[in-house]
Amino acid sequence: LKKFLKSGNSAExxxxxxxxxxxxxxxxxxxxxxxxxxxxxxxxxxYKGLAYSMKGSITEKVTRYANCPVLCLKNNGQHFI
Known part of the structure; x- marks a missing residue:
């Protein structure tokens, strides 16, 4: 993210x-x-199954309670900017 911010691709x-x-x-x-x-x-x-029920989902909770949109990116997934 720091590299992206320094690249000039984002407005100040x-x-x-x-x-x-x-x-x-x-x-x-x-x-x-x-x-x-x-x-x-x-x-x-x-996470799914037992790992999900043991750990819970921080992303799910943030999405549920946030007062703005939440963009969730899958870890190790393919992303395009």
């Missing part, structure tokens, strides 16, 4: 890289409530 101030500490879902949701966020982009591991 249109994309922000944010690093937060704490409980993941709560921090993301609280950040979007306090800032003007147009879109959340995050990856998903795509």
């Amino acid at each position: 101030n249109d994309i922000n890289l944010v690093v937060l500490e704490g409980e993941v879902v709560a921090e993301i949701i609280n950040y979007t409530k306090n800032k003007e966020v147009d879109l959340i982009v995050m990856s998903s591991h795509g």
Whole structure:
């Protein structure tokens, strides 16, 4: 993401890289409530079955509670920009 931001392919101030500490879902949701966020982009591991029920889905929870659209990219998937 840092490389993409430096490449000039994004307009200045249109994309922000944010690093937060704490409980993941709560921090993301609280950040979007306090800032003007147009879109959340995050990856998903795509866990299924027992792994999903044991770990839960952070992406699913963020998608459910976010007050803006969420773009979910599959981990190790093919992406086009």
